Amino acid sequence: MRFFRDVWVIALKDLRAEFRTKEAVNASLAFALVILLIFSFAFDAQEDTTREISGGLLWIAFAFAGTLILNRSFAREIPNDCLDALIASPVSGAALFLGKAIANYVLLLGMELVSLPVFSVFYNVRWMGQYGWLALVFLLGTWAITVIGTMTSALTVNIRLREVMLPMLTYPILVPALLGAMQLSMQLMAGNPIGPENESWLKMLIGFDVIYTAVSLVLVETVLVG
Amino acid sequence: MSAVAVEGVWKFYGDYPALRNIRFEVEPGACLALIGRNGAGKTTLLRIVAGFSRPGKGEVKIFGAPPRDTAARRRIGFIGHGISVYDELSALENLMLYARLYALEDPRRAALEWLERTGLERSANGLVREFSRGMRQRLAVARAFLHDPKVLLLDEPFTALDDRAIAVLQRLLREALAAGKTVVMSTHQLREAMELATHVALINRGQVAFHGEATSEMAADPSLIYARYGEA
Numbered sequence: 171m172r173f174f175r176d177v178w179v180i181a182l183k184d185l186r187a188e189f190r191t192k193e194a195v196n197a198s199l200a201f202a203l204v205i206l207l208i209f210s211f212a213f214d215a216q217e218d219t220t221r222e223i224s225g226g227l228l229w230i231a232f233a234f235a236g237t238l239i240l241n242r243s244f245a246r247e248i249p250n251d252c253l254d255a256l257i258a259s260p261v262s263g264a265a266l267f268l269g270k271a272i273a274n275y276v277l278l279l280g281m282e283l284v285s286l287p288v289f290s291v292f293y294n295v296r297w298m299g300q301y302g303w304l305a306l307v308f309l310l311g312t313w314a315i316t317v318i319g320t321m322t323s324a325l326t327v328n329i330r331l332r333e334v335m336l337p338m339l340t341y342p343i344l345v346p347a348l349l350g351a352m353q354l355s356m357q358l359m360a361g362n363p364i365g366p367e368n369e370s371w372l373k374m375l376i377g378f379d380v381i382y383t384a385v386s387l388v389l390v391e392t393v394l395v396g
Numbered sequence: 397m398s399a400v401a402v403e404g405v406w407k408f409y410g411d412y413p414a415l416r417n418i419r420f421e422v423e424p425g426a427c428l429a430l431i432g433r434n435g436a437g438k439t440t441l442l443r444i445v446a447g448f449s450r451p452g453k454g455e456v457k458i459f460g461a462p463p464r465d466t467a468a469r470r471r472i473g474f475i476g477h478g479i480s481v482y483d484e485l486s487a488l489e490n491l492m493l494y495a496r497l498y499a500l501e502d503p504r505r506a507a508l509e510w511l512e513r514t515g516l517e518r519s520a521n522g523l524v525r526e527f528s529r530g531m532r533q534r535l536a537v538a539r540a541f542l543h544d545p546k547v548l549l550l551d552e553p554f555t556a557l558d559d560r561a562i563a564v565l566q567r568l569l570r571e572a573l574a575a576g577k578t579v580v581m582s583t584h585q586l587r588e589a590m591e592l593a594t595h596v597a598l599i600n601r602g603q604v605a606f607h608g609e610a611t612s613e614m615a616a617d618p619s620l621i622y623a624r625y626g627e628a
Contacts, residue, residue, distance in 0.1 A: 172499065179496045187484040190523075251478025255539065257448055259497040260469040395464065396450050 176261045180269025185276060187246060194242040195277050202235035202285045210292040224293045225355030229348055231289075232282055233315055237337045239277045240319030243270050244327040253327065253394075263391030271320040271386075278312050300358040307358065310375045311351030317379065318343050321386045324393050343382075350375040397460050399424045399547050399578035400445060404454035407440055407602075414440050416602045417454070422595070424546075427569070427579040429589040429610070431621065432599035438582035439477075441599065442551045445580065446474045458547055470498065473545030475553050479536035483525035487516055487535050490524060491542055498543035510538040514564055530558035537565050541572075548572060550581035554588045562588065586618030598625050 188194060209227050213220040247253035256266055289295065322339040326332035341348075350371040357368050364372055398421040407415040415437045422428045430438045443449045445456050447463030458468040474480075481490040488507055495503030511517045514534040524532060533556075540548065548569070554562055569579055569592055583589040590596075590610060598606040598621055606625035614620055 175499075176497065179493065183482070183485070183493050186489070187482055190484040246482075249478075250480055250483065251476050252480050252482060254446075254448055254474065254476050254478065255480035255494065256497070258446055258469060258472060258474045259494065260466045260499070261497050262466075391464075395448065 173265050176265035177269040181272040184273035194239045198235045198238040198281045202231050205231040206289050215294040224295050225359055226352040229352045236278050236315050240323050241336050243274050243323040263394050264387040267390040271316050274320055275316045295359050299361050303364050304358045307354045313379050314347035317382050347378045401457040405451040406453040408452040414602050420607050424578050425576045426594045427592050428595045429593035430582040430597050436599040437602040438599050442582050446549050471546040473540040473548045475540045475550045479532050481524050481535050486521045488520040494539055510542050514538040530561050533557050533561040548579045554585040590615045590618050
């Protein structure tokens, strides 16, 4: 019970701080929209091939724009040495990590929710047919980005070049999850439901989320304190 | 049982030993002033005692428990080089955040009480980024004392404080010591430190060069410790 209360306190603190400044969320949203706009110049929205790869384009935009939110996650604690006070408090590293991850998740989902209508206009995608499955894929894929990004944010918090290091560490680990999310999104946007031929991607995505969340919760204390 | 026990602590940065076999104990109610030149290892030692970093060898105990133990963390109040409060939050929100993290019964009441004790009650709802330097420092003091810690670890607590913040901190430290709490502070400001210190430890190149009771002789002339035991 105490653990979940700590998680809630940390998540609320991060969200409140972000909503006051809107630094990360504005930058991330603007970046996502710019990427989608630039891709729309490169690909003809009327072509079938564009529709086939649109799921991939969408997740590339989310992954790139998401790093701007994730970078701020632990970096927010640096200016006044707030991380020291959090580490000194009786809050467990796992609660600290999970609280930050939940705040990041909310911010990432917000950025995605605003980007999706723009995406569907630019790429002429009708995704409402499978919206239930698509929502599940978005929730799972976004959690994968969140959990890996929050962990690498903790890892790189004391590095001077953390803005460069975070994506360099995050993307290679994210490859399986992004691949799964892209494959599933493409099929669902094409109107194909999840069935025996593509459910392995869904299982992989769920497995990825569960394993990396568990590993992060166990390792974060070592990452923060050494 | 000692409030703080440092038992053969070593800390390495690569091959370089920043701390070498540091040993001392601080009894409840005592105030230890850790003194030494820049780079002597005072901050590294305090960070290990606070549980921010692990020693390469040896161990630290806070009332018999490792500093990363949840019970030990509840007993520690730390003031470091930063103020450890969020610029985007108000003074009240900052203190309520820490009150909740320390699971205090009534976070709002505790926060308001400490805002009053540090003279910040009128600025309770002001954002910290709009505070003057002195106000930020007093808020940092309130944050460290908020959960009624049994052991106060202070890294250069008087550095860059304005007169009012120094007075507030010294008053709170006197009250804490009178209440039987333990204080370990690293400092360059010997005069302020010697007003409170019951014991002194001189750290020289990662080693304890002197550890003993603070004497009236030291209080009268703090530089005496360096002259007698400091770098040759």
